[in-house]
Amino acid sequence: MTDTTLLIAGASFSPPERERLEGAYLSAYVNGPSEMAGVDEATRQTIRAVAYKGHHPFGGAEMDLFPNLGVIANYGVGYDAIDVMAAGERSIRVTNTPDVLSDDVADLAVGLILAQSRSMVFGDHWVRSGQWAEKGEMPLNRQVSRKRAGIVGLGRIGREIADRLAAFKMEIHYHSRSEKDTPGWQWHADPVSLAGAVDFLVVALVGGPDTLNYITAEALRALGPDGVIVNISRGTTIDETALLDALEDGTIAGAGLDVFLNEPKINERFSKLDNVVLQPHQGSGSVETRHEMVLLQLANITAFMDGEALKTPVN
């Protein structure tokens, strides 16, 4: 019998995703990093690759449980849960799944702008509950086209979002560390300046310590009472307490949010707000994209096993 070589780690893998991974390599399974110490010693010795899906910290202590571990293949573009520095110190490679999910995440960002501004969740409820028949027109809402959009972080996903919003005749502004080559989009040196110049602020940053609370209470004040913020990045990128305060007291008009601190047990204040559209971190959640993601995760593992160049390495 071949030795186990793959550890599948993540309670959120779907049955078809697990089957795909299990079909490729002899594998063991844990729900997440916290269960890794419970894998028996003999199996731990044989693990050469981890297929990871999740947002719980995966650090050096867990890596040390697997002396022959060579690659951690992350499912998702954001790998902030994985301590990449610790991996590097142990000569462990890390991969992620960029590009294949950019379209989906950008689609959801635009969907959040449209659903929030045009009161679409409320509108669906207005029809289904019979209030349309009973009370007539629902209250008016706010236009989307021809407004000003500000993208925070003009990486792969940020660019896809900007391209779509340009088709809504929006004036595109962005903030990134340095000015980029764009079709006339306006760069801002800091997020507060950006927020002050736009109607929609769309956060498309990477997660991790460098972007912790990147959008501050000051940026939300600059966005102002007609402004709407959209976050499809990580809950950590916005000062969440400041965001909740701003949504409750009218400092900003509303929000469209796919990500939160402490997902999925998010702050209960969100559910009481009627000026937000909330999504359960489903930016990449289409059948088509999730299939592409597990294929790319597996392709990275296979490349490592076969001694070939990794498809989408992080380190």
Next chain:
Amino acid sequence: MTDTTLLIAGASFSPPERERLEGAYLSAYVNGPSEMAGVDEATRQTIRAVAYKGHHPFGGAEMDLFPNLGVIANYGVGYDAIDVMAAGERSIRVTNTPDVLSDDVADLAVGLILAQSRSMVFGDHWVRSGQWAEKGEMPLNRQVSRKRAGIVGLGRIGREIADRLAAFKMEIHYHSRSEKDTPGWQWHADPVSLAGAVDFLVVALVGGPDTLNYITAEALRALGPDGVIVNISRGTTIDETALLDALEDGTIAGAGLDVFLNEPKINERFSKLDNVVLQPHQGSGSVETRHEMVLLQLANITAFMDGEALKTPVN
């Protein structure tokens, strides 16, 4: 005292809209065409213009109540409620409010595609109801970008929709009476051929008898079990019984609908469906656009009163 010159007809005018019209001309008010016969004879004699908002039939019999009527200024681009032939026979001009609402309606069409395909109404409920915290990820949904879109009716609004969907990397197909000058979009001679070639079928026809039940049961079968239909035109343009059957039995995957027969007292079968996003005919329902619409309606009336060229004549 100046004679009354304007009849404001429509229960759905908002208070600011009515104020805007009342501030311009000495006016009388009725909830709709059915109340016009109740206006006293002396007032009827003085009416030269009707500002209309609504979807109830406004025919020759109502026009004959006002012997000095010269213009019916419709609020909205679709004037299918007004019998334009009867108006012409009486030398009554008809105007509408095109262009100013095209962006809003196109925005809502794209919003319906995104909300339906990415399960956004369901997603918001999944978060707010606590099911995310309790059960984890919601079921996967369907990708929007890189699919094929089919526009039925490539007028002003249809074109705006196509322009936006092109930014989602969609292949654009369309059906209109004759082939049009487009950036490589594919024309189809009939709606069934179009439906068979696409993933999303977006109906952007004008209303009225010429387009009654234009989308048939056959077209819905051609769209198929992965297809989604979006209607932002009029409830009359789709065979509604065939649509409800197709949504209930899986002939098509889903729908995003802003318009229905017998609005706002729509067929109760719609509210039971979980594969549709329903909106209360709010395509042009932003504060910004509704303001532009009443201004254009009034500009047409003023042009008529002043003997100048109408801004946006229908006949």
